Amino acid sequence: MTAQQTSTSKEPQKMPGALPLIGNMLKFGKNPYEYMSLLRSKLGEIGEFRLFHQQMILLTGPEGNEAFFRAPDDQLDQNEAYKVMTPIFGKGVVFDAPPHIKDQQLKMLMPVLRDKPMRTYSQIIVQEVEEAIKDWGDKGEVDLLEFMKQLTIYTSSHCLLGDEFRYELNEEFSHLYHDLENGMHPLAFIFPYLPIPILRRRDKARVRLQELVTEIIEKRAKKEEKSDDAFQMLIDTRYEDGSALSPHEITGLLIGTLFAGHHTTAGTATWITLELARNPKEMERVLAEFDELYGHEGEVTFQSLREIPIFERVIKEVLRLHPPLIMLIRKVAKDLPFKDYVIKAGKYVCVSPRVSHRIPEIFPNPEVFDPDRFTEERQEDAIPFSWVAFGGGRHKCSGNAFAMLQLKAIYAILLRRYKFELVDPPESYQDDYKQMVVQPGSPCRVRYIKRGTIQQAASADKNEASETANDQTHFKVEVDYDLCQGHANCMAEAPEIFQVDDKGTLTVLQETPDNALLKKAQAAARYCPTGAIKIKQK
């Protein structure tokens, strides 16, 4: 029995209506979000339901989210819950690897998503967006979700896999990727290797992709000039014992990175247009912000994309209302205490960002699209673990900075060229729960109309303007090491204070730096994708 667990610990209450064999599957399957909201309204922040023979415990609200995201891996096991991914990522890769290998593999991905390569990525994304809309003309209609899916697979594969896949193997890669995606079939959750055509195609695609990866590794080894994509970083990286990743592992890690970001970003990118088109005043504010920043031809760079406050709040609000993952699941390996309850080993525990994001006591009028809820003055997400679109704790999505960069770069280009309107009635655009990653339902038609030439307004340096007088001599730097994932943006912003080694381990060089470093430290806190840094002025 643990310190928090007492003899009075209760088991969570169960949802009524479970049928023999299938449990609550019918109602859950019809609309998982509505079912989980119902569970919260009936049972509160913890409750149990059953999917076939699996007992599932749903935790909602900031405290439930925190218990879930802060639990160590040997207590809440991710691997068990994601067995469906093993045939796609490969045996021995990430969720199928022993914990010490999985940790090293995930760490190997960190440099890929760090500040330095991001500068290259922003240029690639801008180039891909310009290319994607070059034949759009003055006006027209487009299925925006399909467009965003296509665009984000080009941007991600170009940034991560490099030129060979983007240009030489583009068509074959699209087919292989499609077959792998289809392999995330509901049946595969229960029978991952069932000999049905869709899963056979998945396995063939995995084999072929690995062949292509192996060929490229061999070709690149003969070249003098090195590529600067994620693929090359994985070729060059080493395990702690000095061994290199095998082509099988490189293939799996690359697929994993693409999968993690593709549909989630495509869905969010689509919802941004839909919500802005439904809320014209917000659209005007966003256009004004971009116009001031870039005008018609201003260069869209990594630096200029860092701070776009109105649009960042729009993204955050879109992710509050439409988080792509409506639930995250782990298997309980050791009993998990939560308040007066205990969640027994062997059950599954899940959280739902979507349900947690619509709790009216935290986000008043939760159904209303209101980006200003995230302003400095209102900060409705101030309670830790209340906004969890990217997860939280040590498992916070390490691709969140890349996702934000993509969204900002896409819209910096799209909105300087076009205005968007909905083709169908506004309320007809709804999330589709049939997909594992929730996205707007199809068709998702929008109309685009070319904008005239935009004059870039002269803007004052916002950082200078917002600088506040401060007469103290020192400030304090606090780091939540549980949240740090080694992104190293902090070191890029304030190398005098933060040092991150090749393994992603952070050292704070000065805990109470001189005020001359305050602006740099604040930038480090702002650009840390996991929110691990707090700056305290006495």
Ligand code: F3S
């Ligand atoms: Fe860690 Fe954030 Fe720095 S994740 S290394 S504190 S940028």
